[in-house]
Amino acid sequence: xxxxxxxxxxxxxxxxxxxxxxxxxxxxxxxxxxxxxxxxxxxxxxxxxxxxxxxxxxxxxxxxxxxxxxxxxxxxxxxxxxxxxxxxxxxxxxxxxxxxxxxxxxxxxxxxxxxxxxxxxxxxxxxxxxxxxxxxxxxxxxxxxxxxxxxxxxxxxxxxxxxxxxxxxxxxxxxxxxxxxxxxxxxxxxxxxxxxxxxxxxxxxxxxxxxxxxxxxxxxxxxxxxxxxxxxxxxxxxxxxxxxx
Amino acid sequence: xxxxxxxxxxxxxxxxxxxxxxxxxxxxxxxxxxxxxxxxxxxxxxxxxxxxxxxxxxxxxxxxxxxxxxxxxxxxxxxxxxxxxxxxxxxxxxxxxxxxxxxxxxxxxxxxxxxxxxxxxxxxxxxxxxxxxxxxxxxxxxxxxxxxxxxxxxxxxxxxxxxxxxxxxxxxxxxxxxxxxxxxxxxxxxxxxxxxxxxxxxxxxxxxxxxxxxxxxxxxxxxxxxxxxxxxxxxxxxxxxxxxx
Numbered sequence: 001x002x003x004x005x006x007x008x009x010x011x012x013x014x015x016x017x018x019x020x021x022x023x024x025x026x027x028x029x030x031x032x033x034x035x036x037x038x039x040x041x042x043x044x045x046x047x048x049x050x051x052x053x054x055x056x057x058x059x060x061x062x063x064x065x066x067x068x069x070x071x072x073x074x075x076x077x078x079x080x081x082x083x084x085x086x087x088x089x090x091x092x093x094x095x096x097x098x099x100x101x102x103x104x105x106x107x108x109x110x111x112x113x114x115x116x117x118x119x120x121x122x123x124x125x126x127x128x129x130x131x132x133x134x135x136x137x138x139x140x141x142x143x144x145x146x147x148x149x150x151x152x153x154x155x156x157x158x159x160x161x162x163x164x165x166x167x168x169x170x171x172x173x174x175x176x177x178x179x180x181x182x183x184x185x186x187x188x189x190x191x192x193x194x195x196x197x198x199x200x201x202x203x204x205x206x207x208x209x210x211x212x213x214x215x216x217x218x219x220x221x222x223x224x225x226x227x228x229x230x231x232x233x234x235x236x237x238x239x240x241x242x243x244x245x
Numbered sequence: 246x247x248x249x250x251x252x253x254x255x256x257x258x259x260x261x262x263x264x265x266x267x268x269x270x271x272x273x274x275x276x277x278x279x280x281x282x283x284x285x286x287x288x289x290x291x292x293x294x295x296x297x298x299x300x301x302x303x304x305x306x307x308x309x310x311x312x313x314x315x316x317x318x319x320x321x322x323x324x325x326x327x328x329x330x331x332x333x334x335x336x337x338x339x340x341x342x343x344x345x346x347x348x349x350x351x352x353x354x355x356x357x358x359x360x361x362x363x364x365x366x367x368x369x370x371x372x373x374x375x376x377x378x379x380x381x382x383x384x385x386x387x388x389x390x391x392x393x394x395x396x397x398x399x400x401x402x403x404x405x406x407x408x409x410x411x412x413x414x415x416x417x418x419x420x421x422x423x424x425x426x427x428x429x430x431x432x433x434x435x436x437x438x439x440x441x442x443x444x445x446x447x448x449x450x451x452x453x454x455x456x457x458x459x460x461x462x463x464x465x466x467x468x469x470x471x472x473x474x475x476x477x478x479x480x481x482x483x484x485x486x487x488x489x490x
Contacts, residue, residue, distance in 0.1 A: 190450070190459075201446070204461070205435070213470070214435075214461035216449070225458070227483060231476065238472060 002127040013063040017050075020072075020127060023080055024120050026050060029059040030068035037068035038242040039128070039135025041121065041161070043143030043150045044071065045168075046110055049078025058142070058229065065233050066244050068135055072124060074146060075116040086112065103194040107172045110149035117150045118157065125160050136160060140236045144168040144187065144224065145194075152176035155184075163239035165232045168192065168221055170199030174206050183211040185235045187228055194221045247372040258308040262295075265317075265372060268325055269365050271295060274304040275313035282313035283487040284373070284380025286366065286406070288388025288395045289316065290413075291355055294323025303387070303474065310478050311489050313380055317369060319391060320361040331357065348439040352417045355394035362395045363402065370405050381405060385481045389413040389432065389469065390439075397421035400429075408484035410477040413437065413466055415444030419451050428456040430480045432473055439466045 002018050005025075009016045014031035027050040030037050040062050044055050050071045059069040076082040082090070089109045096105035128136035141161045143151040145168040152173035155164045164180075167187030184207050188200040204214045213235075217225050237243045247263050250270075254261045259276035272295040275282050285307050289300050295316045304314040321327040327335070334354045341350035373381035386406045388396040390413040397418035400409045409425075412432030429452050433445040449459045458480075462470050482488045 210463065211470075212463060213472070214459065216459035216461075218455065218457060225456075227458070227479075230479065234472075234475065234479070 002124070002131060013060045015056075015059075020120070020123055024072060024123070025078060025080060026070060026072040026124065027059075028068065028070050030063040034068040034128075035132045035134060036242075037066060037135055038138075038140070038236070038240040039068045039070065039133060040140040040142055040236055040240075041124075042069055042071040043117075043121075043141065043147030044074065044077070045144055046106065046113075046146035047077070048146075049073045051078060061229060061233060062236075065237070067140075067236070067240075068133060070124060070128060072117070072120055074113050074150065075120075076113060103170075103196070106145075106194055107149070107170070110146045110169075111172055113146060114149040114153060118154045121150070121154050122158055125158065135240070135242065138162045138241050140164065140240050141166075142232060142236075145221070149173060152180070155182065156180050162241075163236060165235055167215075167224070168195060169203065170195040171203050171206075174203060177203055177206045178208045180208050182209060183235075183239045184209050185213050185215065185232060187215045187217075187224060187232075189221055189223060190216050190218045192221045247369075247376060258305045260301075260304070265365070265368055269317060269368070270323060270325060271315060271317040271369065272304075273313065273315050275308040279313040279373075280377045280379060281487075282311060282380055283383075283385070283481070283485040284313045284315065284378060285385040285387055285481055285485075286369075287314055287316040288362075288366075288386065288392030289319065289322070290389055291351065291358075291391035292322070293391075294318045296323060306474060306478060307481075310482070312385075312481070312485075313378060315369060315373060317362070317365055319358050319395065320365075321358060348415075348441070351390075351439055352394070352415070355391045355414075356417055358391060359394040359398060363399045366395070366399050367403055370403065380485070380487065383407045383486050385409065385485050386411075387477060387481075390466065394418060397425070400427065401425050407486075408481060410480055412460075412469070413440060414448065415440040416448050416451075419448060422448055422451045423453045425453050427454060428480075428484045429454050430458050430460065430477060432460045432462075432469060432477075434466055434468060435461050435463045437466045 006017045009031040013029045076086045093105040096102045140163045142165040148166040148169040151166045153176040156176040156179040163183045165185045186204045251262045254276040258274045321331045338350040341347045385408045387410040393411040393414040398421040401421040401424040408428045410430045431449045
């Protein structure tokens with residue numbers, strides 16, 4: 001069961017931290033009427049957490065547009081413990097920085113984190129449903145980079161996710177991509193040193209959904225332009241039941 | 246000078262047809278306050294005209310969002326006379342239908358039409374400025390296919406166009422694309438039999454603007470999904486002075 005670790009919701013967006021089980025931590029926004037709002041799940045990027053300013057801004061914008069928002073800290077992120085194996089992969093990634101192998105090392109690390117993370121999101125949806133959050137039965141998911149390494153297998157496996165904004169990732173998640181059938185907005189950076197242009201384009205091609213759309217913008221991995229934020233909110237407005245179109 | 250051929254504006258969108266010179270015909274929408282509205286220019290697709298239902302719907306949506314809209318019939322379109330050379334190119338395009346050369350024949354026809362069309366749009370902006378339409382000094386342009394065959398060289402040459410939605414075209418307009426510096430939203434169809442995927446992606450790559458964004462969707466040439474309409478209106482809202490963001 002989901003246990004609140006904040007005594008009460010805070011701020012205009014009704015932010016409240018929670019824990020599931022011993023070590024999984026997360027945050028719920030829009031708690032003033034979480035039961036009645038459509039729900040978007042937010043997966044953060046590598047090295048970030050539910051506390052990252054970008055996550056908070058994205059959650060607040062979604063709450064402003066009428067959504068409830070739930071996010072989990074990925075294993076080894078946001079103060080969660082790291083296994084010795086995870087430490088080794090992080091070390092390998094750091095050693096590869098500046099080399100042509102860096103992108104592959106990041107993808108390898110993200111895939112390992114994602115493997116442990118995916119079942120935690122399924123538990124979160126179970127717990128939100130048990131809390132009476134109706135949107136958990138037909139939620140959206142939004143995640144780039146590590147958030148997409150988790151998102152692709154999660155959306156492929158989890159029938160309660162009905163629309164997803166995913167991006168900044170290449171063919172490492174090809175198998176999951178091919179299994180997805182719900183609407184996907186896929187965001188790539190045209191000059192991403194971590195994900196080759198060809199690999200991202202091939203991944204979009206492989207996404208199994210009939211309703212899919214590709215957005216590409218100039219710039220590096222972390223330089224997704226601001227207008228993609230509003231575009232993603234508009235995407236969820238088109239696809240989630242109960243969302244204001 | 247622009248001469249109105251309709252006695253008065255018609256409908257909620259204030260639609261009024263006009264003529265420039267002897268043979269150039271066009272339509273202005275948002276005439277109730279054209280002087281004060283930001284302006285979007287609409288270029289139609291091949292074989293269509295300012296009378297096409299899709300053009301009317303797009304113009305009405307823009308007027309509803311606060312814009313004035315101006316459109317021209319391309320040479321040989323919408324009842325405008327066809328030269329013998331244009332007839333020959335249309336014949337060649339029809340002969341190529343169903344063959345692998347069809348895309349090239351369409352591109353060849355569109356390039357010929359565009360060459361005559363571009364100076365007409367410059368005259369239109371001159372005349373709209375003379376009419377007191379302030380938006381003509383910093384307008385948007387929106388056109389797919391033939392509308393982009395006209396739009397690429399027009400936007401490259403015409404300093405009064407400050408943002409453009411262009412698409413459904415490949416490297417035939419590469420030179421113009423490289424000369425463009427204003428924000429561009431480029432729309433391609435992932436399975437377009439008339440424009441190869443590689444050619445469209447290369448064209449996006451060549452666009453000289455720092456602020457450019459690519460939208461790709463599954464489907465054939467004429468199957469751009471409806472959500473690109475709202476996305477284009479949002480694009481102009483971000484980039485045109487006086488537009489409601």
